[in-house]
Amino acid sequence: MHNTLFRFRDVSFNYPGGSSVLEDLNLEIGANELFLIRGESGAGKSTFLQLFNRFCDSGNGVILYHGRDIREYGIEKIRKSIIYLPQIPHVIEGSVEDNLRFPFSFTVHRDNTFDASRAEEWLDYFQLQVSLRDEALKLSVGQKQRISLIRAMLLEPEVLLLDEPGSALDEANKKLIEQKIESLLRSSDVTVLMASHSTVSFAHTSYRDFEIKNRTLKELK
Amino acid sequence: MNAEIINMSWLNVAVTTFIVAAAGLCSVLLKLRLEKDLLIGTIRTFLQLILLGYVLKVVFAVNNPLIVFLLFSFMIFFAARIISGRVTEKRVPYFLPVLASMFLSYLIINLFVMAAIVQVDPWYMPVYFIPIGGMIIGNSMNAIAISMNNWFEGLKKDRGRIELFLSLGATPVESSAENFKSSVKSGMIPSINALMSVGIVSIPGMMTGQILAGTDPMIAIKYQIIIMLLLVGSTALSTVFALHIVRRLSFTSNHQLKI
Numbered sequence: 001m002h003n004t005l006f007r008f009r010d011v012s013f014n015y016p017g018g019s020s021v022l023e024d025l026n027l028e029i030g031a032n033e034l035f036l037i038r039g040e041s042g043a044g045k046s047t048f049l050q051l052f053n054r055f056c057d058s059g060n061g062v063i064l065y066h067g068r069d070i071r072e073y074g075i076e077k078i079r080k081s082i083i084y085l086p087q088i089p090h091v092i093e094g095s096v097e098d099n100l101r102f103p104f105s106f107t108v109h110r111d112n113t114f115d116a117s118r119a120e121e122w123l124d125y126f127q128l129q130v131s132l133r134d135e136a137l138k139l140s141v142g143q144k145q146r147i148s149l150i151r152a153m154l155l156e157p158e159v160l161l162l163d164e165p166g167s168a169l170d171e172a173n174k175k176l177i178e179q180k181i182e183s184l185l186r187s188s189d190v191t192v193l194m195a196s197h198s199t200v201s202f203a204h205t206s207y208r209d210f211e212i213k214n215r216t217l218k219e220l221k
Numbered sequence: 222m223n224a225e226i227i228n229m230s231w232l233n234v235a236v237t238t239f240i241v242a243a244a245g246l247c248s249v250l251l252k253l254r255l256e257k258d259l260l261i262g263t264i265r266t267f268l269q270l271i272l273l274g275y276v277l278k279v280v281f282a283v284n285n286p287l288i289v290f291l292l293f294s295f296m297i298f299f300a301a302r303i304i305s306g307r308v309t310e311k312r313v314p315y316f317l318p319v320l321a322s323m324f325l326s327y328l329i330i331n332l333f334v335m336a337a338i339v340q341v342d343p344w345y346m347p348v349y350f351i352p353i354g355g356m357i358i359g360n361s362m363n364a365i366a367i368s369m370n371n372w373f374e375g376l377k378k379d380r381g382r383i384e385l386f387l388s389l390g391a392t393p394v395e396s397s398a399e400n401f402k403s404s405v406k407s408g409m410i411p412s413i414n415a416l417m418s419v420g421i422v423s424i425p426g427m428m429t430g431q432i433l434a435g436t437d438p439m440i441a442i443k444y445q446i447i448i449m450l451l452l453v454g455s456t457a458l459s460t461v462f463a464l465h466i467v468r469r470l471s472f473t474s475n476h477q478l479k480i
Contacts, residue, residue: 053388054475075476079390090385108390155389 368408
C-alpha cells in the first residue's frame with residue numbers, strides 16, 4: 001500500500017434541493033495509484049471526481065487529503081495540486097502555445113513559469129505532431145484531449161482527475177492515451193483517478209477497479 | 222430671447238388625443254389589436270404625468286432635503302425593479318445588491334453635479350436635483366440591464382472555458398475577466414454613441430423641453446452637454462459597481478460557477 005493520499009469517511013453528495021447522487025462512500029486512495037471508476041452515464045462518476053477538486057462539495061462526511069479535511073485547504077491550493085479534466089477537451093482560441101501558457105497567468109501559478117522546451121517535450125511524449133504555433137481550434141478531438149493533458153502536466157499536479165478521457169476518441173487514440181497515462185504513472189509521482197464508461201486496457205500497471213452503482217461505490221476485484 | 226411661453230390649456234392637450242385616435246383607427250383597420258394598449262397607454266400617460274406634476278409641485282414647494290431624498294430613493298427602487306424584470310437570469314439574487322450599487326453611484330454623481338457644476342444652494346434644491354437625478358437613473362438603468370444580460374449570457378455561453386479556467390486554479394475574477402470587460406462595454410456603448418450623434422440627428426429631449434419652455438438655446442446646450450457627459454460617467458460607474466457585485470454572486474466561495 002502506498003502512502004494514503006485521500007480517505008473518505010461516510011461521504012455523501014446530493015445536489016441542493018435534489019435527490020441523492022452518492023451515499024456513504026468509504027475508501028482510501030494511495031499516492032501514485034491508478035484508480036478507475038466505471039459506471040453507466042449518469043451514475044455519478046463526474047460528481048465523484050469533482051468531489052476531489054471541490055467542484056462539488058460533499059454534504060455529509062469528510063474527505064481527508066494528506067490526513068486533513070479537504071475543506072480546510074484554500075481552494076487555490078486544491079485546484080493547484082488536483083486538476084480535473086472534463087470529458088470534452090476544451091481549447092481556447094489561439095495557438096497551441098497560448099493554450100498551454102494561459103494557466104501560468106493565474107495568481108495560483110505565479111511561482112511557475114511557462115517553459116517552451118518542456119512543452120515541446122510533452123508534445124513529443126504524447127506523440128503530437130503539431131507545433132506550438134499551430135491553431136488549437138483546428139486540431140482533432142484526440143489532439144485536443146492530449147493538449148489538455150499536457151496543459152495539466154505542465155502545472156505539475158499531484159492528482160489528475162480524468163473524466164472519461166477516451167469517450168470522444170476512436171480506438172487507436174483511446175489506446176494511445178491509456179498507454180501514455182500508464183507510463184506517466186511509472187515515471188512520475190502523479191496519482192490518477194479516471195472515470196470510464198467502457199473497458200480500459202492497462203496492461204503494465206496495477207490499478208484499482210471500482211464501479212458506481214445505486215449511488216454507492218463497489219470494488220470490482 | 223425670452224418670448225412669452227405659451228401655456229396651453231388642458232383643452233389644447235386633450236385635442237392631441239385625436240392623433241392617438243388616428244393611431245387607434247390604423248390599429249382597427251389593419252387588425253393590429255393595439256387599440257386596448259393604446260387606450261390604456263394614453264390614460265396612463267395622463268394619470269402618471271398629472272400625478273408627477275402634483276408631486277413635483279409639492280416637492281418643489283416644500284423644499285425639504287428629506288423629501289427630496291425619499292423621492293430620489295423611490296425612483297431608484299423602481300428603476301431596480303424594472304431592471305430585474307428585464308434581466309432573464311433569476312438564479313442569482315442580485316436585486317438588493319444592485320439597488321445598493323445604483324443608489325451609491327447615483328448619489329455620488331448627483332451630489333457632485335449639484336455641488337460642483339450647477340452649484341445650486343442648497344445642494345438638494347429639488348428643481349435641479351430631481352430632474353437631473355431622473356435622467357441619470359433612467360439612462361444608467363438601461364445600461365445596467367444591458368450589461369447584466371450580457372454578463373449572464375456570457376457565463377452560459379462560455380461555461381466550458383470558465384470551468385476550465387476554474388479547474389486550473391483561476392479565481393472567479395480571473396476566469397471571467399473577458400466577460401466582465403465585454404459586459405461593462407456593452408452597457409457603456411449606447412451612451413458613448415449618443416455623444417457622437419447628439420445634435421445632428423435630433424435635438425435631445427431635455428433641450429427641446431427647455432427651448433419650448435422659453436430658455437435661450439445657448440443656456441439649454443450647456444445643460445445638455447453636462448447631462449450627456451454625466452450619463453457616460455454614471456453608466457460606467459453604476460454598471461461597474463453593479464457588475465462587480467453580480468460577479469461575486471455568480472460564483473460560490475469554492476470557486477464554482479453558480480449558473
